[in-house]
Amino acid sequence: MRGRSRKASLEALASYVRPSMPGLPKYARLRDTLVNAIHAGHWKPGEKLPTETELTRYTPYSLGTVQRAYRSLVEEGVVRRSQGSGTFVEEGRRPIDAPFHLQFAGDDGRFLPLYPKIVSRTKARGEGPWSAFLGHGAEVMRIDRRISVGDEFDAYTRLYFDARAVPAAASMPFEQLDKVHWKRLLSEELRAPVTTVRQTIRLDLFPRAVIRVLGLRAGTRALVLESAGTSARGEPVYFNESFIPPGARRLDVSSR
Numbered sequence: 001m002r003g004r005s006r007k008a009s010l011e012a013l014a015s016y017v018r019p020s021m022p023g024l025p026k027y028a029r030l031r032d033t034l035v036n037a038i039h040a041g042h043w044k045p046g047e048k049l050p051t052e053t054e055l056t057r058y059t060p061y062s063l064g065t066v067q068r069a070y071r072s073l074v075e076e077g078v079v080r081r082s083q084g085s086g087t088f089v090e091e092g093r094r095p096i097d098a099p100f101h102l103q104f105a106g107d108d109g110r111f112l113p114l115y116p117k118i119v120s121r122t123k124a125r126g127e128g129p130w131s132a133f134l135g136h137g138a139e140v141m142r143i144d145r146r147i148s149v150g151d152e153f154d155a156y157t158r159l160y161f162d163a164r165a166v167p168a169a170a171s172m173p174f175e176q177l178d179k180v181h182w183k184r185l186l187s188e189e190l191r192a193p194v195t196t197v198r199q200t201i202r203l204d205l206f207p208r209a210v211i212r213v214l215g216l217r218a219g220t221r222a223l224v225l226e227s228a229g230t231s232a233r234g235e236p237v238y239f240n241e242s243f244i245p246p247g248a249r250r251l252d253v254s255s256r
Contacts, residue, residue, distance in 0.1 A: 010050055010058035013037060027068035028215035030061050034069065035078060038089055039151040045091040049079060072215065076117045076148060077178070101157070101199075101227050101242055103252040104149055112150030112249070118177040119144040119156075119213060121170075123163075130160035130239040133228050138162040141170050143177065146213055153247055156210045160239040165190055183229070186238050192231030194238075199253050200226045210243055220245065225253070 016036040017029075024032075034049070043049055050058075055066045070087060073079045081087050103111045124130065124140035134140055141163040147155045159182060163170035166189040172180070187193045206214070206222045225242040244251065 007058060009042075010054060012042065013059065016040060016042065024217065025215050026061060027065045027072065030055075030059070030065060030069040031072045031215075034073060035148075035151045038078065043089050045089050047089050048085075049087040049089065051086060076146065076154075077115065078148075078151075101225065101240060102147060102149060102155055102244070104249040105252060106150060106249075111252070112152065115148040115151070116178055117146045117148070118174065119146055121174060121177065124160055129226060129228075130241075133239045134160060134162050134236050139164045141166075143169075143182075147242075149249070152249070153245055154214050155245070156206075156214060156243040158241040158243075160241075161186055161237070182238070186229075187231075190231065190235070190237060192233060192235055192237065194229040195232045196230045198228045198230075201253065202226070206243055206245075214245070216245065223251075225251070 013033055017033050018036060037043060052063060052066045052070065055061065056063045059066075061069075070079070070081070074081055077090055079087050080090050102114055106112045121141065121143050124142040127136075130140060130142075131138070139162060140160050143159040145157045145159070147157055149155055161169060166186055168189055169180070169182075169185055183194055202224050204222055204224050206216055206220050208218070210216075210222075211218055211220065223244040223246075225244060227240040227242070229237040229240075231237055
């Protein structure tokens, strides 16, 4: 009986498959289906997910595809893996507090929650709109984040700031970065609240590095939202790039 109910649970995954972007890799399609099932309550926080072997047996995906999908979910903080015990839906996963970009309207009129996962913290290289905005003498630090938008799709952001002006953000332990309210931290460090955010939009190709992280097809076009935050004194506080895949959700770009 237990085996039959387990099989029925796995076969029910078909109801959580949604139309995906053309060219999306198989592991990303499976990842999206699992996220949809978790979001719908098919598996609840703390509940154990099927084993890799079970997913391979009852879905059309290979073992390698299943393993890669699970790795992606672990990296995003959706699930956790315990050696010898299995894979479990993560508990206590919290959205960004008071997000100030990537505000997509949901079906109920409220903004979709944003779940961040820090990818890297590096010194920015080369020149770009961030260097012109922050000043060519700035020691620019870049925070890369993968953002799950309502568990429906992923966006990617790059936040730039002057590490000399905001040392706490530059030296904070990496594992704490996911919990940071960046606008508040930068404002407090600079003692200059962000009062103006100028936003511009352009169309471009997803950078190769972002393509690899999001599992997109090479050549996928992105809506790039550039946001430049300044203080009441006109001082630059941060520059943010958001790379957004094609989709039907409406993005609110009203003044902040």
